[in-house]
Amino acid sequence: MKPSDLPSDISSDLLVAEASRCVACGLCLPHCPTYRITLSEADSPRGRIALMGGVASGRIPMNARFALHIDRCLTCRACEAVCPNHVNYGKLVDGTRAMMLASPSNLLKERTVMRKSWFRRWAESKLITKPTRLDALRPLVRFYQKTGLQTVVRKSGLLGETGFAVLERQLPHVDLPFAFLGKKRAANTWQTVYPSTGHPRGEVGLFLGCIARLTDAATLNSTIFVLNHLGYTVHVPPTQTCCGALHQHSGDVHTSAQLARQNMKAFDGLNLRAIVSTASGCGLQLTEYPVPVSTEEQRSEEPLQSQPTENFSSKAMDISAFLATAGGWGDIQVTPLPHKIMVHEPCSLRNTWHGAAHPYALLARIPGAQVTPLAGNDQCCGAAGTYFLDQPEMAKILLRDKIAALDASGARYLATSNVGCAMHIAGALRDTGLDIEVLHPVTLLARQMVIKN
Numbered sequence: 001m002k003p004s005d006l007p008s009d010i011s012s013d014l015l016v017a018e019a020s021r022c023v024a025c026g027l028c029l030p031h032c033p034t035y036r037i038t039l040s041e042a043d044s045p046r047g048r049i050a051l052m053g054g055v056a057s058g059r060i061p062m063n064a065r066f067a068l069h070i071d072r073c074l075t076c077r078a079c080e081a082v083c084p085n086h087v088n089y090g091k092l093v094d095g096t097r098a099m100m101l102a103s104p105s106n107l108l109k110e111r112t113v114m115r116k117s118w119f120r121r122w123a124e125s126k127l128i129t130k131p132t133r134l135d136a137l138r139p140l141v142r143f144y145q146k147t148g149l150q151t152v153v154r155k156s157g158l159l160g161e162t163g164f165a166v167l168e169r170q171l172p173h174v175d176l177p178f179a180f181l182g183k184k185r186a187a188n189t190w191q192t193v194y195p196s197t198g199h200p201r202g203e204v205g206l207f208l209g210c211i212a213r214l215t216d217a218a219t220l221n222s223t224i225f226v227l228n229h230l231g232y233t234v235h236v237p238p239t240q241t242c243c244g245a246l247h248q249h250s251g252d253v254h255t256s257a258q259l260a261r262q263n264m265k266a267f268d269g270l271n272l273r274a275i276v277s278t279a280s281g282c283g284l285q286l287t288e289y290p291v292p293v294s295t296e297e298q299r300s301e302e303p304l305q306s307q308p309t310e311n312f313s314s315k316a317m318d319i320s321a322f323l324a325t326a327g328g329w330g331d332i333q334v335t336p337l338p339h340k341i342m343v344h345e346p347c348s349l350r351n352t353w354h355g356a357a358h359p360y361a362l363l364a365r366i367p368g369a370q371v372t373p374l375a376g377n378d379q380c381c382g383a384a385g386t387y388f389l390d391q392p393e394m395a396k397i398l399l400r401d402k403i404a405a406l407d408a409s410g411a412r413y414l415a416t417s418n419v420g421c422a423m424h425i426a427g428a429l430r431d432t433g434l435d436i437e438v439l440h441p442v443t444l445l446a447r448q449m450v451i452k453n
């Protein structure tokens with residue numbers, strides 16, 4: 001890919017213009033997780049912006065050292081949230097990564113982020129972009145877990161310290177679509193429509209995600225259950241795909257735009273009040289969908305019936321935000337849960353979506369629950385898409401702080417709204433033997449709901 005093939009909003013002129021909006025005040029520095037670890041200006045937002053502006057203008061070479069500092073960035077956007085000059089850091093770093101990927105130099109071979117195993121390359125191209133294949137894998141994974149093979153593999157250390165082993169350690173119990181509260185309505189994929197069971201209040205689309213549809217069926221099932229009982233019919237278009245965030249943040253803007261287009265098509269023509277996401281990282285990506293990458297690509301695509309990017313993106317909502325203003329709660333009874341629930345605030349929800357208050361409001365519906373913010377919520381947990389695989393040392397330091405905060409909390413539950421963070425933290429809790437259940441706020445609430453038949 002040549003730089004000239006990049007979308008027009010990733011031109012070097014625009015990157016230079018965005019970088020030049022930074023007045024180098026340094027207010028973002030104490031909020032940056034990587035700066036707090038290395039104390040290096042090059043690992044701070046201000047330093048990275050200077051580097052990105054320098055490279056985009058041709059003053060600084062795009063070399064391996066530059067790539068190291070850009071790759072170390074978590075894209076947590078804590079810097080963006082506090083910047084008084086509203087520098088759009090997210091766009092700047094995504095654009096820079098797209099330029100790095102398009103660079104004709106040997107840089108690509110040197111980049112740590114590109115040292116992926118064959119398994120990761122295969123998974124990203126064959127599974128993540130075609131998530132129905134993950135449904136096909138579900139029976140296999142469940143067999144692996146139910147027969148005790150997983151326990152044997154974990155105890156044997158057979159997988160060593162590979163990236164695959166890291167992923168396996170994070171694998172939670174894999175549930176079936178709509179296997180919920182013991183009801184045997186389970187199948188290997190979701191129905192296209194789940195009609196409301198309460199007083200009808202409208203239609204909602206459910207975004208499944210890619211990995212989440214395999215590893216977090218519990219949250220997706222709970223979401224359908226809660227929405228149905230509040231009176232919302234839930235549509236689950238079968239042709240939806242991955243949100244494209246992983247590709248976008250690694251610079252692969254073409255794949256990201258193709259996935260965006262497929263999702264817009266999948267939900268096109270439905271009369272929806274909202275398109276809800278249970279993973280804040282994916283949901284945020286839906287709200288920031290780019291326009292198609294080139295006019296040529298646009299011409300080759302069939303036009304959408306009724307939902308251009310703006311319409312689709314403006315309907316995307318985090319499930320907790322939607323439920324905060326949803327009707328029907330007067331008909332729902334919730335049983336008490338006299339336990340401490342710590343709330344982890346994913347960066348996507350806190351720094352960019354500014355929706356960190358919604359999970360607290362949702363959990364406040366559970367009588368007796370002590371809902372408390374987890375100490376250090378202003379710092380990323382280190383999961384950050386595939387960051388935990390690409391930068392394991394940095395990710396471990398950030399994760400260690402979360403586990404220490406949980407250990408000191410005395411909590412029984414940790415509620416988090418992003419599946420990547422949930423798997424990252426739950427895996428470490430299992431390793432340390434701490435008995436804290438990690439789950440989505442909507443799952444906890446659904447468990448406590450009393451349904452009168």
Ligand code: SF4
Pocket residue numbers: 021022023024025026027028029045046049079082083084085086087
């Ligand atoms: S807070 Fe904004 S303007 Fe100040 S150094 Fe950071 S990015 Fe630049």
Ligand code: SF4
Pocket residue numbers: 031032033034035043044045048072073074075076077078079080089
């Ligand atoms: S996105 Fe996060 S890690 Fe990257 S510079 Fe900003 S605060 Fe630091």
